[in-house]
Amino acid sequence: MKLRATLMVLCALAPSITMADAYSLENYLKTVQVNYLEYKSAALSQQASLMQENSEANLLTAPAFFAQISHTGDEKELPQFGKMYSKMSFTQGTVGIQWQTQFGLQTKLSYSLQNYTFQDMSIASARPVIYDTVPAFEFTQSLLRNGNGAEVRAQQEVIKSQNKMKRLSETMTLKQVLLESELAYWRVAAAQKSLSIAKENVERAEKIMSWGKRRANYGLTDQSDVFQSQALLEVRRLELQGAIDELKLAQRVADAYLFGSNTVLEMPENMLEEAIKSAQTIKVSESDHREDTLMAIENAKLAEASAILTGQKAQSNLDLMGSIQFDGREIELSKALQKPLSLTKPTFTIGLKYTMSLDGSALSDLNKASQKQIESAQFNQQQRLRDERLVLLNLNQQIEDANRRLILATKLEATQRQKWAYESERQQKGRSTLYQVLMFEQDYASAQAAKTQAQVAVLRLMAQLKTYGSVSQ
Numbered sequence: 001m002k003l004r005a006t007l008m009v010l011c012a013l014a015p016s017i018t019m020a021d022a023y024s025l026e027n028y029l030k031t032v033q034v035n036y037l038e039y040k041s042a043a044l045s046q047q048a049s050l051m052q053e054n055s056e057a058n059l060l061t062a063p064a065f066f067a068q069i070s071h072t073g074d075e076k077e078l079p080q081f082g083k084m085y086s087k088m089s090f091t092q093g094t095v096g097i098q099w100q101t102q103f104g105l106q107t108k109l110s111y112s113l114q115n116y117t118f119q120d121m122s123i124a125s126a127r128p129v130i131y132d133t134v135p136a137f138e139f140t141q142s143l144l145r146n147g148n149g150a151e152v153r154a155q156q157e158v159i160k161s162q163n164k165m166k167r168l169s170e171t172m173t174l175k176q177v178l179l180e181s182e183l184a185y186w187r188v189a190a191a192q193k194s195l196s197i198a199k200e201n202v203e204r205a206e207k208i209m210s211w212g213k214r215r216a217n218y219g220l221t222d223q224s225d226v227f228q229s230q231a232l233l234e235v236r237r238l239e240l241q242g243a244i245d246e247l248k249l250a251q252r253v254a255d256a257y258l259f260g261s262n263t264v265l266e267m268p269e270n271m272l273e274e275a276i277k278s279a280q281t282i283k284v285s286e287s288d289h290r291e292d293t294l295m296a297i298e299n300a301k302l303a304e305a306s307a308i309l310t311g312q313k314a315q316s317n318l319d320l321m322g323s324i325q326f327d328g329r330e331i332e333l334s335k336a337l338q339k340p341l342s343l344t345k346p347t348f349t350i351g352l353k354y355t356m357s358l359d360g361s362a363l364s365d366l367n368k369a370s371q372k373q374i375e376s377a378q379f380n381q382q383q384r385l386r387d388e389r390l391v392l393l394n395l396n397q398q399i400e401d402a403n404r405r406l407i408l409a410t411k412l413e414a415t416q417r418q419k420w421a422y423e424s425e426r427q428q429k430g431r432s433t434l435y436q437v438l439m440f441e442q443d444y445a446s447a448q449a450a451k452t453q454a455q456v457a458v459l460r461l462m463a464q465l466k467t468y469g470s471v472s473q
Contacts, residue, residue: 039178104141107138116132131333140319144317150308157308175291179467182463191251192266202233225433225434279459286389306370
């Protein structure tokens with residue numbers, strides 16, 4: 001009853017909100033979104049995937065800070081120089097920034113501070129401690145593999161597609177939960193309507209039974225008519241009990257989406273009629289797609305990006321490499337720190353590095369497999385689009401057919417009610433038989449049930465339209 005109490009408070013605080021508003025489909029679905037754990041889980045996962053979609057891919061080309069420190073001890077002798085020292089230790093600390101661009105250039109800017117310490121120097125004039133500062137810039141540019149950054153961009157596309165497919169999957173879960181909970185809502189609405197009809201049927205049957213007994217007591221009708229009216233009353237009571245049981249079950253199913261809040265959904269009598277008027281405004285354009293179709297489209301993009309990555313791996317690699325650094329080697333730390341600032345006497349390196357795989361058959365198989373993956377994904381995408389168009393076409397046709405049946409059921413109910421009311425009036429005047437009235441009452445009850453079924457059928461079909469992309473209403 002927690003939701004019911006909450007909604008009552010809202011109604012008290014906002015007089016413009018009626019009880020019909022409080023138990024409307026919109027408010028029910030909002031409560032599902034707040035209470036149903038599967039929906040909350042999928043919503044959080046969807047948000048995480050959306051955040052990762054671009055951020056994770058951008059990390060490939062984002063600058064990165066690095067720092068390292070190391071210490072080395074060396075006690076080996078140098079025969080060509082004699083025993084110059086008993087032990088040498090080397091300590092180095094380096095900090096810098098490295099990054100990779102989208103056109104395949106890898107760069108690193110660093111600054112190193114090095115310390116050499118010698119123990120037991122054999123040369124008196126030698127200094128036991130030396131400091132060295134080294135600012136440096138290094139780069140590597142791919143000329144063949146990853147030329148112009150094709151491999152980097154393909155890696156980014158793979159990451160984006162994977163995260164997008166995950167997000168679409170979670171979105172599909174959200175829509176499925178809302179669809180199932182809405183169907184449960186309409187089941188409750190139909191059960192309440194059926195219960196109301198069943199109560200009316202019992203009341204009519206009781207009146208017919210009472211009227212038949214009075215006539216039988218005066219000898220104005222045969223006892224068989226009393227038995228007939230008694231049988232009708234028992235049938236109506238059985239139908240009433242069935243309607244009560246169905247409403248209980250429908251309430252439990254709907255309450256499951258509210259996380260066991262024991263909510264009792266009470267809807268106004270005209271809920272189905274008003275809901276159908278509102279649902280008729282839902283439209284789906286041909287450009288709208290369900291998430292499973294969007295996943296197939298994204299999977300085709302993923303296959304193409306993966307094929308590019310495979311193709312890049314199969315290529316020979318030629319890297320242009322270079323570096324420049326300025327050394328500040330001094331026996332005093334302050335001088336070592338200042339010396340590189342003059343930017344004189346640099347040390348630079350330039351070169352090329354070529355690598356090539358020697359297993360040509362394996363590379364050929366990889367390329368063929370990638371092409372087959374692309375074709376498979378494209379075929380799946382085309383089939384999904386065809387299936388979706390067919391499903392939407394059939395769904396729209398089913399909605400049209402259901403609306404036509406609803407119009408006929410509504411007319412039939414009105415006609416059967418008029419027929420029963422007229423025959424009841426004739427029977428009161430002694431111009432018709434009790435049997436005739438009983439038959440007409442059964443026809444009217446059947447017409448009421450048919451109309452309710454037709455209304456719910458329309459609403460269930462319209463709910464399925466909401467699983468498509470941008471639904472206008």
